[in-house]
Amino acid sequence: MIEEGKKTINMLTVCIDLLTKHSVSKEILKNDFNVSYRTIERYINDAESFFHENGYDIDRITNEEGTSYVLVPNESSDEKITAFLNEPQLLLLTEILASSRILKKEEAHNFINTLQKIAMVECMSPKQQDIITAATGTAMDKYRETKSSLSLKADSTFETIEKLYRAVYSDRKKITVIKLVYTNLNGETKEHTVQPVSMAFDSNHLYVRAIECGDTTKCLIRSYRVDRINSVELFKDAKTDIGDKREYSGLPIPKMMFSTRNSPETIEFICRQPAVGAALDYFPENLKCVFYDKNGNKVDSEEETRPDGYVKMSINDYPEGCMFWFMSQGENVTVLTESVKAKIKHKLEETLKYYSK
Template sequence: MEKEEQVYRILQLYDRFRKGEIINKLKMADLLDVNERTIQRDIQSLRTHLERSLTGQSIIYSRANRGYLLTGEKEGLSSKELLTITKILLESRALNTNEMKDMIASLLAQSSKADNKLIRSIVGNDLLHYRPLQHNQSLLDMMWDIAASIQTKKFIDIVYERIDKQQKRRVVKPVSILFSEYYFYLIAFIKDSEHATPAIFRMDRIRSFKQLNERFSISEKTRVEEGMLRQRIQFMYSGKLDRLQFIFRGVTIDPVLDRFPNGRILKTLDDGWLIETETYGTTGCMMWLLSQGEKVEVISPKEFREQMKEMIQTMVNLYHEK
């Protein structure tokens, strides 16, 4: 009986360590109705096992936290992490109802019964009233298969339905899958295209795809560019690579640098900041810059500054009295 109780305590300790908890001997002793020396022996037994099993994990004492914690390679997600991921998933509305419910159920299966109940009480109303996007497409299988094509560097043949409902067949070199503003996107280079910039396909509009046996190669320069794609694409609009400069006169510069991760401050002004950023195309940038109202003034390129002026004038004309 005593041996069974020891096994139970050690398993509970490891489960708590694995979830990222800090174990205080006194509090744990009170919780399990044993003395501190017993908890100390249990922690030492668990520490010895981890050292012998070569898991890369170890248990250390933290003076700052006044307790023991697990370090090294982490297994599983803590309940705090599960709650955070669940809330982000529900807010994204990126999956249809069945895929969303299945994914959340899989996530919460990693938590204890008590934590599972707590998380469900927090997100239950969100899940009950969950409304997927209008396309309501299943995406997980397709994303997994296309991700495999990216990994093996194989061309894929896709049938893509444009916003005007016309369908086009394309053979493309898939290089990345991104998520932005509710949707998943495939970033790919169209085979034999004269354009050096990538094309962007909303994944729920891919009606069919087939992996081809033909492989593609990626130069070192292209590989570096791939890492910059997410920073240079705004609202999933493509185009030629442009370098923009604009003045931002907001209270804080944070919203600008969050929106343009590759943006940099060229100069701090008395009433704002001069910002430079690189982006594929200007359509997506224009949408965000216009949303900032009088806080933004585009400086260059000159053609884009003129486009902004024309768009603002068009907007003003909408409010002229009839």
């Protein structure tokens, strides 16, 4: 009699093999699980009912090499039944994966191949297959990698992310010390011993935000792009410089990761339509708003500022990243904080010099 836990694992293995390989050998399953042919047949019978409800049947094909179980779409007329991963879902996941660039290119390519197996692309029409092939080619053509050789990477990206999340979120109060082998934008690879405080996704990249060990005076939070991390080592009992990491993990994340400051500052600005909605989306966490109609009277909502009113906004954030958004809005945004105004003016003057040559 097979114990229930082992049976569950065996059943899960059978289902995953059918989803990803579309065909499994009865003989191989028998040898791998160390069970009888009758037990393998019971596994397949149990799996059949699950797959049938989702639009698939399991065919039995016997030849000189033995018996194979093959997963095939059934003739169900129920329109509610869909594939485990249909064509639009597959295309969407491929585009998201390529745009995020979290994984190494090779890892992303292998992952997309696995998704295509789960979607059973080989069972789709030639037209659908052509669409998926073209979309995959386009996604991989635009896939960018770091300048450095990622063959240095000891961990897979999934292992790296798992270790980073464990270091950051296993304890909300206590800092965990980790050692990163990191390749910067210029292709230089160095070791960094850091105290991670949070994870962030920004401008198509995943970052770990951390404080360098020994940086007791500045405690400057630096951002390390995950796809440039070659390996991660966790130190269980290392001494840390920070007593409670909540005061750091609670800080706003600098927009576009452009931050040379230790702490954010209060920035006030006036926002006019149509930029008001964009500002509400861009600064969702710590934005304070006072709404005015076209006559300068206070109103209760953003909708009442339309079409010619404005919103006085205040945020607690890092100016280096925010000012790029301010400049992108042109005359629809007026920055009131003098220090940020000066930075924007200087940036625009330097840019004008460049284009006046």
